[in-house]
Amino acid sequence: MNNVLQLKQLTKTYGDFAAVDQLSLSIKEGEIFGFLGANGAGKSTTIHMIASLIPITKGEIEVLGKNIVKNRRFAKSNIGIVPQEIAIYEDMTAYENVRFFAGLYGLRGALLKSRTEEALAFVGLDDKHRSFPRDFSGGMKRRLNIACAIAHRPKLIIMDEPTVGIDPQSRNYILESVKKLNAMGSTVIYTSHYMEEVEEICTRIAIIDHGKIIAEGTQAQLKSIITDQKTIGIEVRTMEGLNLEKLSGIAGVRSVEANEERREIRVSSDAEVNNLNRILKELLADGMEIRAVEERQPSLETVFLTLTGRSLRDN
Numbered sequence: 127m128n129n130v131l132q133l134k135q136l137t138k139t140y141g142d143f144a145a146v147d148q149l150s151l152s153i154k155e156g157e158i159f160g161f162l163g164a165n166g167a168g169k170s171t172t173i174h175m176i177a178s179l180i181p182i183t184k185g186e187i188e189v190l191g192k193n194i195v196k197n198r199r200f201a202k203s204n205i206g207i208v209p210q211e212i213a214i215y216e217d218m219t220a221y222e223n224v225r226f227f228a229g230l231y232g233l234r235g236a237l238l239k240s241r242t243e244e245a246l247a248f249v250g251l252d253d254k255h256r257s258f259p260r261d262f263s264g265g266m267k268r269r270l271n272i273a274c275a276i277a278h279r280p281k282l283i284i285m286d287e288p289t290v291g292i293d294p295q296s297r298n299y300i301l302e303s304v305k306k307l308n309a310m311g312s313t314v315i316y317t318s319h320y321m322e323e324v325e326e327i328c329t330r331i332a333i334i335d336h337g338k339i340i341a342e343g344t345q346a347q348l349k350s351i352i353t354d355q356k357t358i359g360i361e362v363r364t365m366e367g368l369n370l371e372k373l374s375g376i377a378g379v380r381s382v383e384a385n386e387e388r389r390e391i392r393v394s395s396d397a398e399v400n401n402l403n404r405i406l407k408e409l410l411a412d413g414m415e416i417r418a419v420e421e422r423q424p425s426l427e428t429v430f431l432t433l434t435g436r437s438l439r440d441n
């Protein structure tokens with residue numbers, strides 16, 4: 127498979143501070159690639175350099191094998207960016223907005239018209255051609271923003287936290303759209319603070335911290351990095367009687383999570399500590415009925431926390 131995007135030692139400095147620090151990465155055709163990082167990790171700065179919105183301090187970016195600085199127009203026509211801040215014109219109709227952005231990418235005439243209509247239909251706004259975005263919900267504005275970025279059918283679509291602050295229905299719609307765009311042949315870079323979204327759609331992930339990639343791979347590969355912990359899932363008949371504090375106090379236990387829906391208790395412990403008997407004994411002593419005990423992979427959240435020392439969400 128060909129590389130759609132290649133970053134070579136990409137660096138962006140502001141004075142002495144490196145927001146992006148010699149970052150190298152290859153993304154292949156057909157991937158949905160996730161950028162995971164806490165606030166300030168350098169995700170947006172990287173994306174802005176890829177989209178030629180800010181200059182590169184050092185290093186190189188290639189889109190479909192071509193240097194983006196030397197082949198500006200080529201790069202632009204092959205990239206569609208959905209920025210973090212919604213970038214649409216409130217005083218233009220939905221149709222005019224998409225037509226305007228598609229026009230910037232060089233589409234003209236009948237093709238401009240058909241692609242504009244196609245993009246609006248794709249995001250489910252085909253009955254809103256003449257409506258103004260000022261009357262739209264947050265989710266509809268996001269969808270319009272996506273239509274503006276995809277009308278020119280770019281090979282690479284970059285979405286910078288497209289689901290922040292929108293209703294669950296629009297969120298699902300956007301996630302489904304990402305999968306559909308990917309199935310139709312676009313490679314996607316997706317950044318999000320929501321770990322579940324990344325787990326649901328991304329084929330490969332880079333964990334970015336302080337402007338560098340600290341880990342990269344498929345979910346299974348990232349999870350296998352965590353070798354100093356083991357996680358067991360204990361399925362119970364009901365959660366009644368569950369005492370999380372008591373379980374957390376058992377020697378070697380690092381975290382305990384209860385999933386009501388699946389009626390599963392997940393206990394992560396130091397790999398070298400054998401505390402399974404003790405855990406089960408405590409549950410039985412509290413009158414719980416155990417249905418199954420299985421080994422589980424750590425969650426992506428645990429991987430992130432272990433590698434970066436901080437949580438994605440609460441900063």
Ligand SMILES: Nc1ncnc2c1ncn2[C@@H]1O[C@H](COP(=O)(O)OP(=O)(O)OP(=O)(O)O)[C@@H](O)[C@H]1O
Binds near residue numbers: 140145163166168
């Ligand atoms: N124009 C600028 N001047 C100085 N520092 C900047 C500038 N733009 C970004 N930075 C700094 O670079 C670092 C990376 O910022 P960036 O926006 O890329 O992070 P991020 O991972 O996208 O975070 P977020 O999720 O908040 O968007 C931050 O510390 C930020 O303060």
